[in-house]
Amino acid sequence: MKGKPTSFDIAYRAGVSQSTVSRALRGSPLVSPETRKRIQEIAKEINYKVDKNASNLRRQHSVTLALLLFEDPTTDDSLINPFFLSMLGSITRACARHGYDLLVSFQQLSDDWHADYQDSHKADGLILLGYGDYVKAKPKLQKLVEQGTKFVRWGSLVPGQSELSVGCDNVQGGRSITEHLLSLGRRRIGFIGNVSEGSPEFADRYRGHAEALKRAKIKLDPMLQIDAVDSTEQVGYQAAQTLLASGQRFDAIFAASDLLAIGALRALAEAGLAVPQQVSVVGFDNIPISNYSIPPLTTVSQDTTRAGEVLVESVLNLIREEAAENKVLPAQVVVRKSCGA
Amino acid sequence: MKGKPTSFDIAYRAGVSQSTVSRALRGSPLVSPETRKRIQEIAKEINYKVDKNASNLRRQHSVTLALLLFEDPTTDDSLINPFFLSMLGSITRACARHGYDLLVSFQQLSDDWHADYQDSHKADGLILLGYGDYVKAKPKLQKLVEQGTKFVRWGSLVPGQSELSVGCDNVQGGRSITEHLLSLGRRRIGFIGNVSEGSPEFADRYRGHAEALKRAKIKLDPMLQIDAVDSTEQVGYQAAQTLLASGQRFDAIFAASDLLAIGALRALAEAGLAVPQQVSVVGFDNIPISNYSIPPLTTVSQDTTRAGEVLVESVLNLIREEAAENKVLPAQVVVRKSCGA
């Protein structure tokens, strides 16, 4: 046989029509068990696989999802946020479970990705991860919704958002971890991370932090909040240095991400401050390395396995035109050494 | 307009034939500049994108590569080797540069992936990462080659291999890092990692290690080599404990991967041994976190950006039926604090 076998080759061998072959292979009930069995055997024997392009063209969908990772073009290759990377792992697995393929791509906000993926029928739906500044992304997302693009965004629920989103409960997570710190007797807690509208996740974590303080009747001191332009170790290091240099007293640091926390850990070590004896440090995300920092980091876990699953199910609902609603997943404190518990 | 626009819609609007539209959009020289311009404008205006399924079906290829990550099904989601993850990043980017899409999937060695991807025309070529035990994988790879599957394996060059591979020079990397350790006066160097045929990378690193010792006229002590069933922090931790418990004297540890080294660091810290004062520790891979371990890890860098590029170019060569040869990329020592330089 020259070239890849087609359904006609099988039909010929099985002595049936090509239609029957197609039906048998797609699991149609309109075919007798014996015929189906014979066809399946031949297919296996000659290593036949349905041509996806033909099948997709005919059925007008691709059984493929696209994962679009947005990223700051200024950051370098290797510094992809490990949190996104574990999301990628779980999304890949969730797709496989649902019989979908996963296309992965890095994008810039300016790119024409919606068109590129969905309009060209490369993917039936999109999953957006790490869109950068939400304020900038919002109008584009809105336009996508209007165009009927099937997509879901990973992130915080934002008032007035038009797109579907799945995220973890950042407010609750921030509240829980701060409550934990308070339970350990910490009172002056530095917060590293942006709290602007453009970073809804971080802002929500800060909001939860503030709520916990309020419930404990402790005044929120804005001097203890340090901006972090990005979620990297380097930025966390610098932010902690800024906090140190400010002369503010503090007995704990709540970094809005583990990467920031790990940077803070380094700055504190250099400054000769013992963690957790002198300063408790906690992060957010529970990325794999947080377990191996020195000391191991107390943090807030977002269940990435579940998140990947929910993300995939959500786009799938959109694709099937079924009801799909925004989801907020619970966040859980993971106590390790860095907080001093 | 109902449904997605097709090339016929554009042809109608532009007052030309559908063939001309297709040619104009594919950049055929057989179309006048004015016609092309008009067509392109209309396409943009009505948000037209070539249907990939139709195009691929007709052209008999998919302009897509598949990245297959093999993994031990027993390990949990989040523990994907960070080294593979950065490879993934660079492979994704390299694909984009070449105009290819990237399908990502986790596989088990037993799966029917070759069929699943290439035979079904989902991907034109495959990139294999982390195939587990090479001895087990070999027969399957050989069969793939015989079937004409276009794929490239990331890893060490193995005598008698039939498939195309791209890897880093693990022998040279192992030699260089050991030479570095020797230059610092270290003489009894523990090696953590398997050295069997099933793990050709690790075996090569050990071979380089042995070569360096030999050149320095130092006897290789097999008692200082500790197996590591897997490349994880946990396993590294245990292996270092085994080494410690063995009662062997050692003034350095060369772990075959950074993850193993980071585990060793933890075991040494617990044992009250100062790194690098009492024991030098070095790893291999230069994964992002190695820069943030305490102390920062001296390691061997595999240039993942370059590796991703070469991997993609290699499969592309195979696909285009051009000459493709096995590639070995240089490895470079990255000196940080953990070695005591």
Added chain:
DNA sequence: CTGAAAGCGCTTACAG
């Protein structure tokens, strides 16, 4: 430089 037509390999109404 342009158009009419065949065909890529399927899926699925339609007819039996």
Added chain:
DNA sequence: CTGAAAGCGCTTACAG
């Protein structure tokens, strides 16, 4: 339960 036939939306040899 099965077959003949149309058609998904392109690309490209063929003819002009």
